[in-house]
Amino acid sequence: MTTARFWRDNQTRYNLMATRCGNCGKVTFPPRNVCPVCHRKSMGKMKRFQLNGEGEVYSFTVVHEAPSAFEMQKPYVLAMIRMDEGVMLTAQLIDVEAADVKIGMKVKATIRKIGEEGPGGIIHYGYKFTPF
Amino acid sequence: MREVAVIGIGITKFGELWETGFREMGMQAGLAAVQDAKLTAEEIDALYVGNMSAGRFIEQEHVAALIADYSGMARDHIPATRVEAAGASGGLAIRQAYLAIASGQHDIVVVGGAEKMTDISDTISNEIQSSAADQQWECVFGATFPALHAMIARRHMFQYGTTREQIASVAVKNHKHGALNPNAQFQKEIEMGTVLKSGMVADPLGVFDCAPNSDGAAAVVLCSMDKARKYTDAPVKVLASAQASDSLALHSRADICTFEATRVAADRAFAQAKLERKDIQLAEVHDNFTISELLAVEDMGFFPKGQAGKATMDGQTTIGAKLAVNTSGGLKARGDPIGATGVAQIVELVQQLRGTAGRRQVDGAKYALAQNVGGTGATAVVHILGVA
Ligand SMILES: [Zn+2]
Numbered sequence: 001m002t003t004a005r006f007w008r009d010n011q012t013r014y015n016l017m018a019t020r021c022g023n024c025g026k027v028t029f030p031p032r033n034v035c036p037v038c039h040r041k042s043m044g045k046m047k048r049f050q051l052n053g054e055g056e057v058y059s060f061t062v063v064h065e066a067p068s069a070f071e072m073q074k075p076y077v078l079a080m081i082r083m084d085e086g087v088m089l090t091a092q093l094i095d096v097e098a099a100d101v102k103i104g105m106k107v108k109a110t111i112r113k114i115g116e117e118g119p120g121g122i123i124h125y126g127y128k129f130t131p132f
Numbered sequence: 133m134r135e136v137a138v139i140g141i142g143i144t145k146f147g148e149l150w151e152t153g154f155r156e157m158g159m160q161a162g163l164a165a166v167q168d169a170k171l172t173a174e175e176i177d178a179l180y181v182g183n184m185s186a187g188r189f190i191e192q193e194h195v196a197a198l199i200a201d202y203s204g205m206a207r208d209h210i211p212a213t214r215v216e217a218a219g220a221s222g223g224l225a226i227r228q229a230y231l232a233i234a235s236g237q238h239d240i241v242v243v244g245g246a247e248k249m250t251d252i253s254d255t256i257s258n259e260i261q262s263s264a265a266d267q268q269w270e271c272v273f274g275a276t277f278p279a280l281h282a283m284i285a286r287r288h289m290f291q292y293g294t295t296r297e298q299i300a301s302v303a304v305k306n307h308k309h310g311a312l313n314p315n316a317q318f319q320k321e322i323e324m325g326t327v328l329k330s331g332m333v334a335d336p337l338g339v340f341d342c343a344p345n346s347d348g349a350a351a352v353v354l355c356s357m358d359k360a361r362k363y364t365d366a367p368v369k370v371l372a373s374a375q376a377s378d379s380l381a382l383h384s385r386a387d388i389c390t391f392e393a394t395r396v397a398a399d400r401a402f403a404q405a406k407l408e409r410k411d412i413q414l415a416e417v418h419d420n421f422t423i424s425e426l427l428a429v430e431d432m433g434f435f436p437k438g439q440a441g442k443a444t445m446d447g448q449t450t451i452g453a454k455l456a457v458n459t460s461g462g463l464k465a466r467g468d469p470i471g472a473t474g475v476a477q478i479v480e481l482v483q484q485l486r487g488t489a490g491r492r493q494v495d496g497a498k499y500a501l502a503q504n505v506g507g508t509g510a511t512a513v514v515h516i517l518g519v520a
Contacts (some may be wrong), residue, residue: 009268030269036379057292059388061282062335063274067259070274078279078334080383088383090270090280098335104289114273126273 006117006124007074013126016051016109018087029087053109055083055129062098069115081129095130108132133234137360137367137520140353141170141479146467147317149347154190154248155455157349158199162244163474165351166203169363173205175240179212182225182245184469188260200242218264219420221245222350222474223504228473229354230350230373230515239356245475246349256344261470264507266381278342278421280508282334284342285423288389289336291438295428296336298441300327302422303340303464305450310461312451317346317467328420331411340385341422346467350475352482357520368485371407371499372516374400382508391431391509398503401514407499409433412455412516414484414494416477419462420503428503429457432514456494474513475503481517 012030019028021035022045035042060079077093107129114126142164181196200212215225222245229241262277288294310316330338360367376396417428426440449457460466460480481500483489503515
């Protein structure tokens with residue numbers, strides 16, 4: 001992924017910024033300009049806020065065949081996490097043995113290096129999750 | 133809307149076709165379909181081509197004009213249009229042609245689907261396939277296409293008690309069917325143990341749970357029903373064409389064990405065809421991963437949610453059962469040249485409905501369905517075909 005494309009979403013990646021619809025209350029992550037439930041009625045009413053960073057594992061896998069940017073990290077645990085606010089996101093789980101990961105396990109976000117671009121390239125930071 | 137029929141089919145062998153290039157594959161399948169329909173080039177009104185990512189696989193864009201050119205249709209300056217919806221590109225190309233004829237705009241349309249995936253390394257090829265998922269919010273965190281499906285599989289096991297063996301039984305069954313298909317990439321039966329012991333890709337899915345990287349092309353000729361009998365005594369009628377979409381990212385869904393796009397497209401298709409689930413004798417479904425086939429037959433209402441694993445293991449979707457699923461071998465054994473897959477599904481249905489499917493023939497096949505998926509269910513296309 002090019003640096004510019006990554007940089008544009010940095011605020012969301014570092015701060016777990018989400019949106020809440022001022023009309024129906026639905027939470028979306030990443031932030032959206034239009035609510036997927038009430039569409040036009042939500043225009044101008046989408047309020048940004050920060051997720052509390054805690055959630056639980058909804059599903060997970062251990063990635064053994066990785067893309068080149070993740071070659072050095074494999075095998076790694078990837079999970080879908082249901083955040084306390086109800087939204088789900090996809091992220092790596094760290095500081096845990098793959099065999100100990102369970103659906104329903106409580107996890108919290110931490111900012112780490114998530115990837116590297118090209119040989120000796122730019123380091124990207126973003127959220128990963130650890131058990132607590 | 134006018135009625136539409138399939139009057140011609142063509143397909144190449146699927147696999148690692150080292151000696152055959154993209155344009156040759158497209159031409160071979162297209163010419164076979166045109167010959168099968170006994171058409172002359174002048175009679176063709178338009179061409180649609182399903183293709184996911186020729187730009188990244190072979191660094192060639194603009195492939196619809198290219199195939200029109202190399203298949204000898206360009207001298208009539210026909211409209212040639214590429215259609216892209218990741219894995220559903222082929223099915224969507226069929227649907228565009230169907231709509232063009234049903235609307236009265238065209239009478240005879242050729243639909244091709246092609247992908248050349250093995251000129252580059254498997255790692256790069258896999259990365260290109262993963263671009264069907266959300267690059268910004270899934271892949272950037274290390275998600276791969278198999279990893280996303282592995283999380284569906286894990287959740288399905290958790291929610292419904294589906295077992296690893298039940299999931300693996302999809303691969304065993306589809307290889308059994310593929311062994312009866314002379315165009316399939318894999319024509320060898322496999323044992324359950326082979327699937328379970330295969331190298332891990334994304335836990336719990338191993339190599340044998342994943343469709344291979346493939347080269348290949350397929351083509352069909354669609355024609356308005358009123359003209360179809362001029363070309364063939366056995367036209368196959370398109371009874372329904374339906375499509376639906378969903379969020380691009382899997383994590384934006386309320387439940388990842390159901391592809392809502394598949395459910396909605398199937399409901400629309402059955403309503404259009406005025407048929408019941410029990411009327412369908414065979415279905416080609418999008419088994420890009422073993423778990424995907426279980427979702428497909430559940431989401432379309434052939435089995436209750438959570439029951440498809442047991443049904444598959446019990447042989448209820450094997451040729452000879454009331455509903456035969458993936459008689460061609462599916463993406464798993466026939467191969468999955470992405471843009472060609474949705475078109476190849478229709479080729480299989482037509483062979484079955486004509487009664488020319490050889491050793492894998494479903495006896496008395498009258499109604500058949502194809503389900504083609506893009507990404508992790510962000511696009512679904514369902515077609516129902518029947519003997520005219
Ligand atoms: Zn809303």
